[in-house]
Amino acid sequence: METNQLMHPWFPVLILALPLLASVVQLFAGRRLPRGGDWVSTLMILAGFVLSLITFADVVLRGDPGFRYERAFNWISFGSVNVTMGILVDNLTAVMLVLVTGISSCVHVFSMFYMHGDRRYPLYFSYLSFFCFSMIGIVISDNLLMTFMFWELVGYSSYALIGFWFEREAAAEAQKKAFVVNRVGDVGFLIGLMIIFYVVGDFRFGRIFEAAANGTFDRSIPIFGLPLVTLAGVGIFLGAMGKSAQFPFHVWLPDAMEGPTTASSLIHAATMVAAGVFLTARIYPILTPEALIFITYVGTFTAFMAATIALVQSDIKRVLAYSTISQLGYMMLGLGSGGYTAGLAHLFTHAFFKCLLFLCAGSVIHALHTQDMFRMGGLRKKMPVTFAAMLMGTLAISGVPLFSGFFSKDAILVQALYRYFTEPHLLRLLPFVFGMGSAALTAFYMFRLIFLTFFGKPRDKKIYAHAHESPLLATAPLCILAVFTLGFFWTGTVDIPVPSGEVKIPVGIVKQGWVQEMIVEPAIAAGHYENPSLMEDEPAHKKAEHLVEGLSILSASFGILLAWLIYIRKAVSAQAIRRRFRLTVLFLENLWYVDRLYEIVIVRGLHRWNALVFQFDQVIIDGLVNAMGCSGEWLSRGIGCFDRVVIDGAVNLTATVSQSVGREFSRLQNGKIQGYVFLGILSLCLYILIGVM
C-alpha cells in the first residue's frame, strides 16, 4: 500500500456524519419512531464503530508510526489568507476513533436500559449522537480552527446533557457552571490560536509543526519575557484545562454529575474530558520546555488535590468524578514530563475503565435509586455481574498488575522518574512524588468505594430489598468494557511483575507493544524543543522502570490494605480518623474551598458589579434620560412662557399701540369741520415757513 493513503478515504467523514444524521433524525422524528428511536442512534454509532475498526486495522496495523493522511479543502479565503477544513488520520486518530465509537456504542446500549421511560427519551439520544459527532470532529480535525469549532460543539453537548433534567435547579446551575468554566478556558485557547495564526498564518497542524521546525516561532518577539510559542502552547493548554477539568477549572466536573449517569460515563469520564489531553498531545511539537513544566505541575497538583477530595465523598458518582479529575491530572503529568505515549496510553485505558466504572455505578443507582454509598452495602450478592465488572475497573484504576491501568500509570510514573534521573532537580522530583502519592490515594478511595457499596451489611434494608441485577441490555456493555480493562489488550503481552523485572508473555490477540510503537509524537518537531522523551538514556530508563514498578505495587497494595482494614475489618475506625484529622477532613470535604472561593469572589463579585451597574443605569442613565425629558419639558415650558409673554406680548403690544394711536388719531377726526380746516392751514403755514427757512 502507498504510504499516507487510506484504503477507505471516506470512512472518517462517514464516521463523522453518521451520528450527526442520527442526531437530526432523533431530534425531529424521534417521538414518532418506535421505541423512541434509540435504535437509530445505536445503529449509527455501531456502524461508526465498525468503520473505525476497519480504519484502525488499516492504519495502526500497517505498522508505520509516522503515518499521516491529510485531506483538506478551502473553506474561507480573505486576501492572502486561506482557511481550510480537512481531516487528519494518523495512528492516534485511528485509535481515538475506535475508542470514541466503541465506548459510545456501549453507552448507547446501556442507555437504552438506563434511560428507559424517561420523559425526553428520544431527545437524550439526539444529544448523545450529537455529542459523538462533535467528539469525532475533534478527533479527525486537521487544523486548530476546526478543532476549536468542534470543541465548542462538544461543550454544548455537555451543557445539554448535564442539564437534561433541567427542572432540577441543581442541574440547571451545573450546566451553566460547566459551560462558563469551559468558556473561561476557551479564552486561553483563542489566545493561543490567535498567536499561532499570527506567527504561522495557518491553522493546520502540519504547517504549524513545519513552522516550529523552521524556527518561525523563534523569530517572533517575546512578550513578558516569554517567547510567543510558549504563550501559544500555554494558551491552548488552558483550553485543555477547561475541558479536562484541571485545577483551577475543575469545579464543573463534580457538579456535572447532576446529569444522567450514562451521559457522565461517556462525556465526563471517557471522551470529552479526554479531549483536553488529546489536544495537548496534538500540539505536542510546539510545546516548549516552559510550557511542559507548566503542564506537568498543573497535572500534578490536580491529580493530588482531586484524589484527596475523593477520600471524603459519600456520593458514588462524586467519588468517580474526582477520580476522573485526578486521572486526567495524571495524564497531563505524563504529557508534561515528556511522556507522549505514556499520557495517551493512560487516556486510552482510563477511557475504558472509567466508563465501565460509571456504567456500573449507573447500574447500582438504577437498582437502588440512591447515590449515597452510606446507604449501600453488601450488593455483591445481589448484583454479581455489576460487582465483577466494577471490581475489574477498580483493579485497573488502582494500578494492579495484569490490568490496563498498571501499564499506563506506570508508564507515566516511569517517565516522571526518568526525567528526574536525567535532570536531578526538585522541580522534577515533586511530580513523581505526588504522582506516587496520588496513586496510593487512588487505590484507597476506589477500594473504599467497592467495600462500601458491595461488601458488608446493607445499611439501608429497604432499598436493599428492592435491589436486583440489571438486565442483559445493561450487563452486556459492562462485560465488553470490562474485557478491555485487561492489560494485554494494550501491551500485547501479559506482564507479570517479578522482582527482576517484568515477564512479558506475548498474547497473540493484539500486536505486541502496539501502543508504545504506534503512538509516538510526530517526528517533525523532534529535537527542536528538545522533547526529552526522545532523548533515550537507557540505563536511567531501566532504573526508573524497576523503581516505579516496585513502588507502584507497594503503593497500590498499601492503599487496598488500608481500605480493607477500615471498611471491611473495621480494624481502624473511620470515625476515629475523621475526628483525629478533623481540620483536614473539613478542608477536604469543602473541596479545598475552591468552589467556595469562586462563589465568593467571582459569583458574588459579579452580582455586586451587576447591582452597581444596574444602579448606575437606574440613577445615571435613566436619570440622564429623565433629566433630558424634564429639561425638554422645562425648555418647552420656558419657550411657551416666552411665547406667551414676549411674542404674544409683542403682538398684543402692537395691537394695543395701534389701537391707542388710532384712538388718539381718531380723536382728530372729531367731526368738527373747523378743526380740519385749522389743521390744513396750520400744515400749509408750516410747510411754507419751513420751506422758506
Added chain:
Amino acid sequence: MPSDPPIKSEDRPDRGIGGQARSGDRGMTGLVIGINPLISWIRRNIMELKEVIFIMIALTTVVSGWLVVSLKNIIHSAFALLVTFFGVGGLFVYVGADFLAATQILIYIGGVMILVLFAIMLSEGVYNISLFHRARVLPALLVLGAVPYILFRVIMEASWHVRSGAGGEEVMGGNTTQTIGGLLLGEYLLPFEVISVLLLSALVGSVVLIRKEVGKRRGKAA
C-alpha cells in the same frame, strides 16, 4: 360816498351826531379849532384828497372785517360784513373797476346779505351763543398770526411788475362795462356759460335741499 362810522353820542355827550355841539357853541368852536391843525397836517403830509379818502375806506374795510369776526352777536357781525362789502366796493372804484363796484354792492349787499339775514332769522337760538371755543382761540390766533405774516413778507419783498402810471390819474378811467361785457361774451364765453350753469345748479340744489326737509317737516307737523 360811504359814511364814516357814526360817532356815538355816548362818547361825546356834549356833541351830537356829526360832531355838532349839543349844549352850547363852545363845542363847535373847539371843533373848528381842533380840526384845523389836523387838516393842515393832512395837507402837509398827504397831498391829495383821494388818498385820504382811500385811507379812510381802507380802514373802514379792515376794521369792519375784524368786527365781522369778533362781534358776539351774529346780526351785528352780519351788518359789519355789510359795511365791509361797501368798503370793498369803494376800493374797487380806486382801481378803475366801476362796474365791478356796482356789481359788488348789488349782488353782495342786495343778494347775499339778505340771504344771510334770512338764514340768521330762520335759525333759532341766535342770541345766546358764546363766541369762541376757549381752547381754540390761542392756536387759531397763532395761525392767524402766521398767515398774515407770510403774506406780508411776500407782499413786501416780492418785486411786483407794476404797470407804469398805475394808481395815478387813471383811477377812474375808461368804460369798463362795455369792455367787460365784450370780454364775457367773447374771450370768456365758456366760463360765462359755466357760471350760468353753476348758478342754475345752485338754485336748483338749494331748493332741493330745503324742500325735502320742509316737506318732511310739514309731514311731521301734520
Added chain:
Amino acid sequence: MNIISLQSYLIISALLFSFGLFAIISRKNAISVLLGFELIMNAAGLNFAAFSHFSDSVIHGQVFTIFIIALAAAESAVILALIISVYQKMDTVQIDEIDSLKG
C-alpha cells in the same frame, strides 16, 4: 411811496383773508363761518381787481372778479340751504355739535 399802490391793496386783501380764515376756524355759529367765507371771497376778488389794474392787462382781472362774485353768491345760497337743513335735522347751528361724522 404812493399810498394807492399794489402793496396796499394786497395788504388789505391779506388782512381780510386772515380775518375770514380766523372766522372759519374759530367761530361756533355756522353762519358766522359763512360770513368768514364771504370775507375770503371778497379778499380774493379784491386781489384780482388790484392785480388787474396794476398789471398790463387792465380789464381781464375784473372779469375774474365778476366770476368770483357770482360764485360766491351761488355758494352762499347753497351753504345757507345746507345750514338750514342741518338746523332742521340737528336743531343746532353750532358747528361743534354737528359731529356725527366723528370717528
